[in-house]
Amino acid sequence: MNIVVCVKYVPDATADRHFEADNTVDRVGVDGLLSELDEYAVEQALQLKEKGDGTDEITVLTVGPEQASDAIRKALQMGADKGVHVVDDAIAGSDSLATSLVLAEAIKKIDHDFVVCGMASTDGAMSVVPAMLAERLGVPQVTFGSQIEMQGKEIRIRRDGDAATEVIGATAPFVLSVTDQSGEARYPSFKGIMAAKKKPVETWSLADLGVEAEKVGLSASWTQVEDTAARPPRSQGEIVTDEDGSGATALAGFLASKKFI
Amino acid sequence: MSEILVLVDHVDGAVRKTTNELLTIARRLGEPSAVFIGSDVSAAADQLKAYGAEKVYVVDDAEVKGYLVAPKAEVLQQLVEKTSPAAVLISSNAEGKEIAGRLAVKTDSGLITDAVDVQPGDSGPVTTQSVFAGNYTVQAKVTKGTPIITVKPNAATPEQVEGAAEQEKVDVTISDAAKSAKIVASEPRKATGRPELTEAAIVVSGGRGTGGNFEPVEKFADSLGAAVGASRAAVDSGWYPHSFQVGQTGKTVSPQLYVAAGISGAIQHRAGMQTSKTIVAINKDEEAPLFELVDFGVVGDLHAVLPAATDEVNKRKG
Structure with a gap:
């Protein structure tokens, strides 16, 4: 598959x-990388492929600026087969709804049996894109899997909820x-790093996906x-060194002074 | 005044505290209408009334319960179409955020997740979020459709204001597509007798420095009536269950007091606790990065400091 x-x-x-000044995240002036939580998605895809008959093909898909190709490259080095990079100036500043729209249209163009995502991004950390993709693609969502088992086309996951x-x-x-x-x-192994250089990566624009530019981006x-503000740094309070129980007494004294006891 | 829909977060009719907070926020924005999905509304009705629900929409459909997320989003979509609310408020947990995400797509509406505050504004609710590991706060609003907002625990102090809590049974149609991800088995989490981690006023967490022995952490937590948390290092070592993990890939907590024992304080951990009001750390390593954030720190072995501090706390409590 x-x-x-x-x-x-x-x-x-x-x-x-x-x-940045327009209240969007600076994605260009700060060093970037493949979101750590997406590495788990690549890993599970690789494991599912390894358990299959070996004919499966893994396509890594990303939506983002030029530098986002670094994320694809890392996934290819880990062992994915090919990449698709949707890049278009009009996409900058897109929120989760617009991002999920672009991803869904790209996914429709890729021959696939199922889609794998990480549990959240490490920047926005909303955890909503997988559910939105399922909604847009009209397919089941099996999300927040901590254990994954697949037999044929049937999947079972373990999901650790609050209750x-x-x-x-x-x-x-x-x-x-x-x-x-x-x-x-x-x-990535050395062999994986070398092999990744020869793996195909396609670049698609919004026009390739048939998505109108007015439907995405900041506007x-x-x-x-409306506003972003840096939280004032916390200033360090009192630090004591424990000597024969003095630390515990000082700690209890602090907690009592703050009325926690 | 327009209605504000609040999705009730409950387990078999036992309503979670976050719902009281959502009802309190809803009252600032309009008239709170609770949406109760399940068959045990009688167990929940008094609490919803006490915290100001003017209406309670009851969706008692067995079909909703056995499937993941999608049917609940369809229920809310149908209620949004029926009532044209000024906003929809949902608890910010994994399921709540997914329901909100699907609802936003269905109703072509803007979505804001993880609000730590929501206030009325000139053109709809204005939310505050804490982002980038708590290093920034962001103020935002929804500009399209019905504002759909998920709200974190402790975003408001619940206020008891009696509402009419008029119940209205609502019939919904659940599509076959929404029934495609089936809940095959469900095992309720064991009660610990301690407060819920995300809702607790005090949290005591243990990390690598526990060496796998959480007893001093638990006993100190119990002396303070606190919830117990764990760092990712402790969870990955199999010392404490993942459902107690504090940090980027676990729970985000914002208690009055956070005590970190044997936790060095990687950015991923700080992301989950940095907005706590008061922070205390106990660590053998005086160079531990977490000490930079603390209001009070003890350089010492938690296995010595915590038991002695537990005795001290119990003594002071008398």
């Missing part, structure tokens, strides 16, 4: 992430999202950010 893995190029969480742990079942085609509990993502966004 053929698999599409949706990945996102995000600003590095350990870098100075910030907003219960559930087993969710569906039949392909579907949209699967996987959590960081699904299994450690592999590092078409369904939401508007």
Whole structure:
């Protein structure tokens, strides 16, 4: 079966992430990378392929600026077969609704049996795109899978909810999202890195997808950010060193002074 | 005044505290109407009334329960079409956000997730979100369709204001497409006797420094009436269940007091607790990055400090 893995190029969480004057995330001036949580999606796709008959093809799909091709390359190095990069100036500033629209139209153009996503991006962290994709594609959503099993076209996942742990079942085609509990993502091998250089990556524009530019981007966004503000840095409070129980006494004293006891 | 739809978050009629918070926020924006999906509305009715629901739409359809997310989004879509509300408020957990995402696509409406505050504005509700590991706050509003907003726990202090809580049974049609992801099995989470992690006023978390022994963490938490959390390192080591993980891929907490024991404080952990009002850390390593954020820190072994502090707290409580 053929698999599409949706990945996102995000600003590095350990870098100075910030907003631009128009209140959009600076995606160009900050070092970016394949969202860590999408590595788990690539990993699960690879594992499903490895359990299959070997004829499956994994396509990595991303929507983002030029640099987002780094995210595709990393996934190809891990072992995916080919890439599709939707890049168009009109897409900048798109919210989750517009992004899911572009992804859904691209997915329709790729021969696939099911779609795999990460549980969230590490920048926006909304966790809504997989559900939106399922809605737009009219297929089942099997999301937040921490254990994934597939037999033929039948999938079963374990989903750890707030109130219960559930087993969710569906039949392909579907949209699967996987959590960081699904299994450690592999590092690209040297062989994988070399092989990735020869793997095909197609670049598509909105026109290729038949999506009108007015439907995406900042101006078409369904939401508007009015203001962004850096949180004032926390200042370090009192630090004591424990010596023969002095730390516990000081701690209890602090908690009592703040009326927690 | 226009209606504000609030999706009731409940387990077999036991309404979660976040719903009280949503009803309180809804009252600022318009007339709160609770949407109760399930068969146990009698168990929930008093609480919804006490926190100000003017109406309670009851959807008692067995078909909703056995399937993941999609049927609930269809229920809300039909209610949005019927009532033309000024906003829809949903709890910001995994399921709530997915329901909201599908509802936004269905109703061609804007979506804001993880609001930590919602206030009325000149052109609809204005939300506050905490982003980039809590380093930025963002103010936003929905500009298209019906504002669909998911709200994090502790975004408001629940206010008891009696509402009419007039019940109205609503019949909905669930499409076959919405029934394509089936809940095959469900195992309720075991009760710990402690407060719910995301709702607790005090959270005590343990990390790598526990070495796998969470007893000092749990005992200290119990002395303070706190919830217990864990860092990803502790969860990945199999020392504590994933449902208690605090951080980017676990729960985000914003309690009055957060105590981190044996947690160094990677960005992924800070993302889940940085907005806590007061932060305390106990760590053997005085270089632990978390110490940069704390209001009070103890450099020392948690296995010595926590049991002694537990005794001290219990003594002071008398």
